[in-house]
Amino acid sequence: MDELLLSKVRLGIVAELLNFDWIAFSELARSLDVSNGNLGAHLSKLVDAGYVEEEKSFANRRPLSRYRLTKRGREAFASHVAELQSLLTATS
Amino acid sequence: MSVEPLDAAAAQDHLEMVNRILAESQQRLCSGGEHFVVWGIGSAYITVLFQLVHEALLPSAAAWSVPVVIAACAAFSIVRGRQTRRVLQRSSLLQREFFNVLWLTLGLAFVVDVAVFNIFPGLAGAAIWSVAEAIVLLYIGMHGNRRAQIAGVLVIVSLVVANFASPGIAGYVLGAGMLVGYAGFGASELLARE
Numbered sequence: 001m002d003e004l005l006l007s008k009v010r011l012g013i014v015a016e017l018l019n020f021d022w023i024a025f026s027e028l029a030r031s032l033d034v035s036n037g038n039l040g041a042h043l044s045k046l047v048d049a050g051y052v053e054e055e056k057s058f059a060n061r062r063p064l065s066r067y068r069l070t071k072r073g074r075e076a077f078a079s080h081v082a083e084l085q086s087l088l089t090a091t092s
Numbered sequence: 093m094s095v096e097p098l099d100a101a102a103a104q105d106h107l108e109m110v111n112r113i114l115a116e117s118q119q120r121l122c123s124g125g126e127h128f129v130v131w132g133i134g135s136a137y138i139t140v141l142f143q144l145v146h147e148a149l150l151p152s153a154a155a156w157s158v159p160v161v162i163a164a165c166a167a168f169s170i171v172r173g174r175q176t177r178r179v180l181q182r183s184s185l186l187q188r189e190f191f192n193v194l195w196l197t198l199g200l201a202f203v204v205d206v207a208v209f210n211i212f213p214g215l216a217g218a219a220i221w222s223v224a225e226a227i228v229l230l231y232i233g234m235h236g237n238r239r240a241q242i243a244g245v246l247v248i249v250s251l252v253v254a255n256f257a258s259p260g261i262a263g264y265v266l267g268a269g270m271l272v273g274y275a276g277f278g279a280s281e282l283l284a285r286e
Binding site for chain 1: 098100103104105106107109110113114117178180181182183184185187188
């Protein structure tokens with residue numbers, strides 16, 4: 001299994017990003033119901049691993065961070081979910 | 093990185109969360125209703141204008157307003173697209189694909205009306221806009237948007253009705269299809285977002 005995605009928050013982030021071109025930081029925090037600090041720490045790990053791409057800009061003079069899933073992140077997610085399903089099948 | 097391996101209960105919990113998130117992230121447009129309203133009104137205007145010119149109810153010089161209307165619609169879409177991208181909090185994959193399909197189909201419809209008007213004269217040129225609009229709506233409908241499915245069918249029905257209507261009203265029927273189907277879908281998307 002992908003150790004990075006064993007964290008429920010990081011798995012949730014990747015799942016949230018799956019059907020979206022990109023999502024803003026504040027929207028991710030709202031959807032996942034996690035604090036900004038917690039989300040930021042998990043996002044950094046995903047960005048460092050190349051699973052998520054970060055884009056920083058300004059909107060109405062306010063900083064805006066957007067995140068999108070990379071091809072690597074998409075593949076890691078698919079393979080991790082398949083392994084979770086195999087684990088369940090094996091134990092049932 | 094040292095992380096505790098998952099047991100079956102935790103794996104079940106993680107999978108349930110993933111399924112819930114994926115079910116909630118509907119493949120919907122995050123913005124775009126205003127583009128449908130503008131292009132629906134613009135294309136209906138052009139279609140009805142050609143009908144009025146054909147019926148000699150307007151001078152042929154009125155046709156010069158067509159490129160102005162198309163340019164205005166295109167300018168609106170470009171400016172509004174950039175504006176919404178700056179403030180939008182999320183953009184679905186469908187949203188990105190929608191804009192690709194919108195520009196491709198409207199671009200092709202424009203080429204038909206401007207570059208090959210001898211092959212698609214009069215109402216045929218107007219009908220190409222209806223076909224383009226039906227493709228855009230049904231493409232969005234394919235991803236589960238019920239309103240887009242209904243609107244796409246309405247545009248197609250207007251095409252069929254126009255085909256069998258008398259030439260004196262066919263343009264109005266096509267224009268009505270564009271207004272109700274295309275602009276109407278845009279208005280419903282805007283209302284649903286609010």
